[in-house]
Amino acid sequence: MERRKFIKNCCYTAIGLPVLATVLESCGSIYYASTIRKESQIVLAKSEFIKGDSQSSRSFVLIKDKASEFPICIYKSDSNHYVASLLECTHQSCELNVGGGVYSCPCHGSEFTMTGKLLEGPAETDLKTFKIDTDNENIYINLY
Ligand code: FES
Known part of the structure; x- marks a missing residue:
């Protein structure tokens, strides 16, 4: 050489x-959490946000459900508030990437906040989000 x-x-x-x-x-x-499906709800244990070393926690986890070709990202915005966003770009349905505190589209560059709000086009609308209920142990993502 x-x-x-x-x-x-x-x-x-x-x-x-x-x-x-x-x-x-x-x-x-990027961590895909284990879930349980109960009719129209996906049940996610809050413990899925705790990392294996128990010293730190995740700010978000991804879940995959057979009803959707796109993952759902569960973002923990504070100690007991969560937002579930479908990672389908509202422009032309590409799957979004998660990183740097935003969802970004690899197809044409749209960006969304971790709570699903549109930051930058060409998409024109926010992400689809799901109603969430919680109790002491679990997060319930209501699909319908
Ligand atoms: S499909 Fe996401 S910006 Fe076009």
């Missing part, structure tokens, strides 16, 4: 490793 090409490859590796580590770290924060 030529010296110049070797140095160039070393530079790409040196730059690429921290970027890759950041990407992998952010991927690690």
Whole structure:
């Protein structure tokens, strides 16, 4: 390998490793929670927001239900308030990504807050959200 090409490859590796580590770290924060389906409700244990080390908690979890091709993100906005948003872009139905405190669309760039409010188009409407009830142990996501 030529010296110049070797140095160039070393530079790409040196730059690429921290970027890759950041990407992998952010991927690690995506957590699909276990749920129970009861008729028109999805039951999610509040304990799903606690990380395995019990020292820290998640600000959101994703759930997948057979009734929808899109995941639902349950965002914990404060100690006992949750928002469930369907991760289907309201522009042309692409599945949204979660990261950096927003939902972003990989298709045309729309962005939404973690509570489902439109931040930036081309989408024109907020995300579909679901009514939520809670008790001491569980979160109940009402699908209908
Ligand atoms: S489908 Fe999401 S911005 Fe177009």
